Amino acid sequence: xxxxxxxxxxxxxxxxxxxxxxxxxxxxxxxxxxxxxxxxxxxxxxxxxxxxxxxxxxxxxxxxxxxxxxxxxxxxxxxxxxxxxxxxxxxxxxxxxxxxxxxxxxxxxxxxxxxxxxxxxxxxxxxxxxxxxxxxxxxxxxxxxxxxxxxxxxxxxxxxxxxxxxxxxxxxxxxxxxxxxxxxxxxxxxxxxxxxxxxxxxxxxxxxxxxxxxxxxxxxxxxxxxxxxxxxxxxxxxxxxxxxxxxxxxxxxxxxxxxxxxxxxxxxxxxxxxxxxxxxxxxxxxxxxxxxxxxxxxxxxxxxxxxxxxxxxxxxxxxxxxxxxxxxxxx
Amino acid sequence: xxxxxxxxxxxxxxxxxxxxxxxxxxxxxxxxxxxxxxxxxxxxxxxxxxxxxxxxxxxxxxxxxxxxxxxxxxxxxxxxxxxxxxxxxxxxxxxxxxxxxxxxxxxxxxxxxxxxxxxxxxxxxxxxxxxxxxx
Numbered sequence: 001x002x003x004x005x006x007x008x009x010x011x012x013x014x015x016x017x018x019x020x021x022x023x024x025x026x027x028x029x030x031x032x033x034x035x036x037x038x039x040x041x042x043x044x045x046x047x048x049x050x051x052x053x054x055x056x057x058x059x060x061x062x063x064x065x066x067x068x069x070x071x072x073x074x075x076x077x078x079x080x081x082x083x084x085x086x087x088x089x090x091x092x093x094x095x096x097x098x099x100x101x102x103x104x105x106x107x108x109x110x111x112x113x114x115x116x117x118x119x120x121x122x123x124x125x126x127x128x129x130x131x132x133x134x135x136x137x138x139x140x141x142x143x144x145x146x147x148x149x150x151x152x153x154x155x156x157x158x159x160x161x162x163x164x165x166x167x168x169x170x171x172x173x174x175x176x177x178x179x180x181x182x183x184x185x186x187x188x189x190x191x192x193x194x195x196x197x198x199x200x201x202x203x204x205x206x207x208x209x210x211x212x213x214x215x216x217x218x219x220x221x222x223x224x225x226x227x228x229x230x231x232x233x234x235x236x237x238x239x240x241x242x243x244x245x246x247x248x249x250x251x252x253x254x255x256x257x258x259x260x261x262x263x264x265x266x267x268x269x270x271x272x273x274x275x276x277x278x279x280x281x282x283x284x285x286x287x288x289x290x291x292x293x294x295x296x297x298x299x300x301x302x303x304x305x306x307x308x309x310x311x312x313x314x315x316x317x318x319x320x321x322x323x324x325x326x327x328x329x330x331x
Numbered sequence: 332x333x334x335x336x337x338x339x340x341x342x343x344x345x346x347x348x349x350x351x352x353x354x355x356x357x358x359x360x361x362x363x364x365x366x367x368x369x370x371x372x373x374x375x376x377x378x379x380x381x382x383x384x385x386x387x388x389x390x391x392x393x394x395x396x397x398x399x400x401x402x403x404x405x406x407x408x409x410x411x412x413x414x415x416x417x418x419x420x421x422x423x424x425x426x427x428x429x430x431x432x433x434x435x436x437x438x439x440x441x442x443x444x445x446x447x448x449x450x451x452x453x454x455x456x457x458x459x460x461x462x463x464x465x466x
Contacts, residue, residue, distance in 0.1 A: 072453050074463030129457040144459045161461040184458060273369050276358065277446050280367070284460045285450055287362045289349050296351040296360055304354055 017042035018186055018199050020134045021050035026057040030115055031123075035108075038124040041233075042131075043201040044181075044246060053104045053134045055127065060109040062094040071286045075118065076125045080288055087129055089122035097130060099137065106130045132284070136291065140186040140197070141298045145282040147185055147196050147248065148177040153331055154196065154248035156185075156306070158282050159256040164313055166203050166231075168256055170213055170239055175324050178245035179236060187250075187298060194302035198246050203239060204231040212318035213239070252331055253279060253306045262314035265323045267330045270308025279303050307331075338412060341385040343424035350375075350382060359420060365450040368420070372434070373398070374411055374441035379432035385424020388412065394429070399438035407440040414443050 013024040013032070017039055024039065026032035035057055066088045068077035078087040085097040091113060097106040108126050113119055132142050146157040146165035155172075157165045166182040173179055180198040188195055207219040207230065216239055222232035236244045255270055255278045270278065279299045285292050309330060317323045344350070347362045357375035360367040370378060373395075380386045380394060388409070392400075395408050415421045455463045 071457065073457065074453070074455050076456070078457070125456050132457045142458050144461070161455065161459060272354070273444075273446075276353065277367070280360075280450060282460060284454050284457055285360070285362070285365070287347070289346065289362060292349045292360060292362055293351070296349055296358065300351045300353050300358060 015039055015042075016046060016050060017053075017131050018044070018135060018197065019046050019050055019138045019140065020053045020131060022131075023052065023054045024057075025055075027059055031057040031059070031110060034115060034120050034123045035127060037120070038127050041202060042199050044198045044244075046197070051104070051134050051138050052102060053106070053130060055106045055108065055130055057108045057110065057123075059112055061092065061111040062088070062109050064088070064094065066094075070288055071129075071284070073125060075122055076129070078129060078286070080286070082290075085129070085133065087126060089125060091119045091122045093119070093122050093126060095126045095129065097133065099133070104130065104134050104137070135186055136294065139294075140188045141283060141295050143185045143187045143196075143279075143282050144183065144284075145185055146182040147180040147198075147250070148172045149180065149245050149248040150177040153252060154180075154250045155252045155254050155331075156196070156250050156279070156282075157254045157256055158278050160281075164256050164258055166205055167209055167212075167318065168254075168311075168313065170203070170205070170209060170216075171318050171324055172327075173240040173243045174213065174215075175321065175328070178243050179240075180245050180248060187302060189298050189301045192301060194250055194298070194305060196248050196250050198244070201236050201244060202233045203236060204229075205234050205239075206231050250302060250306055253303070253308045255308070255310050257310070257312050259312040259314045262312065263316055264314050264320075265317050265326060266310075266312040266314075267327060268310045270310045272303070272308070275306060275308035276300055276303040278308070338388045338416070340423035341387045341427045342381045342391070342412065342415070342421045343385045344378065344382045345420055345422050348420050350378065360450075361418070361420060363419075365452050366418070367446050367450070368418070369444045369446070371439070371442045373439055374443055376432050376434035377408065377411060377441055378415070380429050381421065381424065382430065384428030384430045385426055386429040387427050390427065390429050394432075395438075398434045399436050404438065404440065411441040411443055418445070 015022050066077040066079045066086050070080035071078040075090045088094045093110045095108045146169040159165050169182045181200050182203045184199045186197045210216050219232045225233040349360045351358050356371045454460045
């Protein structure tokens with residue numbers, strides 16, 4: 001897979017994040033490095049043209065706090081009008097963003113504070129906010145799901161965080177499937193046809209996963225990707241060399257669930273109305289109607305052309321490849 | 332036949348409700364509660380009458396008759412209007428401005444079904460709609 005480029009011109013770093021060209025600048029190296037840590041993950045190459053997003057980070061205490069009328073997150077509130085976005089985090093970092101036709105501009109202001117985990121995570125949240133606005137303005141809907149493709153079939157694997165998306169994806173890759181990612185995807189309808197696009201060339205895997213997939217090697221030595229999880233960031237090539245896919249047309253939606261104490265996998269059809277509900281549960285839908293309308297319309301058009309499956313995964317499902325063949329047989 | 336007036340005001344879809352057409356009707360998403368609702372085709376045709384304007388109960392029932400509804404179907408139409416009202420999906424319209432809606436039929440009882448679980452109102456991040464984990 002071709003990876004995204006990073007260029008430095010003076011004090012401005014140029015990098016890409018999907019269909020966005022990000023011009024990043026910061027008032028000091030610590031801020032710049034914290035931002036780079038998040039943005040460099042979007043390593044999947046997209047062909048131009050790009051939408052320009054200018055992000056500037058500086059040190060400034062801002063007293064104002066957002067109320068969350070647009071979006072309420074764990075550590076971040078977001079208010080938005082048609083032209084302006086304002087967001088603040090629990091650590092006091094704020095951002096203000098506005099858009100012109102082909103350019104988004106974001107100013108992120110952080111008080112002088114220790115760069116401990118929540119602060120770094122808050123900067124990641126604000127950068128993620130800036131990117132999601134840019135992606136949506138280009139017609140893409142961010143989807144928090146995994147996806148795999150093989151022989152013209154493309155599965156979107158849906159589950160909450162920690163619900164087994166990465167593990168199922170890894171298992172399917174062992175059976176010759178290629179992946180578009182285990183966590184962050186972009187979805188758009190081109191002339192009524194839904195298209196999925198990859199963003200990240202890394203997986204977030206729990207070290208226990210290697211119990212079933214020894215070929216990945218020991219993950220314990222890798223750094224945790226955040227303080228809130230045991231998961232480690234692993235490149236797709238380390239899991240299965242050459243098993244990356246960039247773009248695919250989704251054909252199946254899989255609602256994954258764990259079946260603790262159960263054995264193997266249980267596969268059943270997913271009702272059409274549950275299919276749309278399942279897909280929407282993987283997407284952040286802000287409270288602003290015009291934004292929500294685009295998201296729900298894209299999800300509905302995608303759900304209309306997909307077949308749904310409910311898959312409950314037992315404790316021993318990954319110990320015998322026969323269970324995976326059962327899933328493939330149900331497609 | 333004169334319609335019995337049950338609702339005193341005209342209906343209007345609330346601005347915080349987003350409608351999307353699906354294969355066999357439409358989905359309404361309430362952006363305040365994050366509940367979403369599945370409407371069949373007759374229910375969606377009725378909602379379109381006041382999606383962009385206001386419509387009285389009488390005008391709605393009259394339009395339903397033009398689509399093939401009979402007197403026996405009127406309670407079903409009123410049940411839909413009551414449900415929309417109870418779920419705060421509709422409010423009172425300032426004026427009556429019924430928007431003609433296409434409905435090819437055949438007529439059947441309008442239905443509305445609320446999904447058991449709403450989308451999360453508190454999410455992890457701008458990308459991750461999961462319920463945030465405790466820190």
